[in-house]
Amino acid sequence: MQHRPSIDEWAMLIATVTAERSTCVRRKAGAVAFDGASRVVSMGYNGVPKGVPHCIDTPCPGAEDKKGSTERCMAVHAEVNCIINAHSPRAISRMYVTASPCFKCALVLINLPSLESVFYTEAYTDFRGIELLTEAGLVVLQLTPHTDS
16 A cells, blocks of 8 residues: 655655755755645755855865854755745744754744744754744654655
8 A cells, every 4th residue: 555645744755855955065954834734835955145155066164063063154054044935934834844953043933923833853963942942832843754664
């Protein structure tokens, strides 16, 4: 019998494929935003701002920094690019990300007026983002990728 992905599985597959467009040498990350009716609002991946050389071509100053350190990294994170790309950020009710949001992305996500939940597959090194989102009353869940046997 063929498996039909749930909305959560489908959304995470979209985020994972979107991450493949990333130009960051440290991590490929993707995000997809949905509205309350499970329609795609926007997608985003991490990479440098427009006009700046891609890290896959010319590594940025933060390319070799330790895990969890983003001070010198030039990448705009997937969540932020997803919001920037949205025609209507106010419509975003669920966000699916390949890596849990960092602290700074969590600050931005909390300010989305309709956001109710954030789903992720990989836990980011810095857990403060998850803690902040949870403290703000958002549902934050780690999803395990579906694999066909």
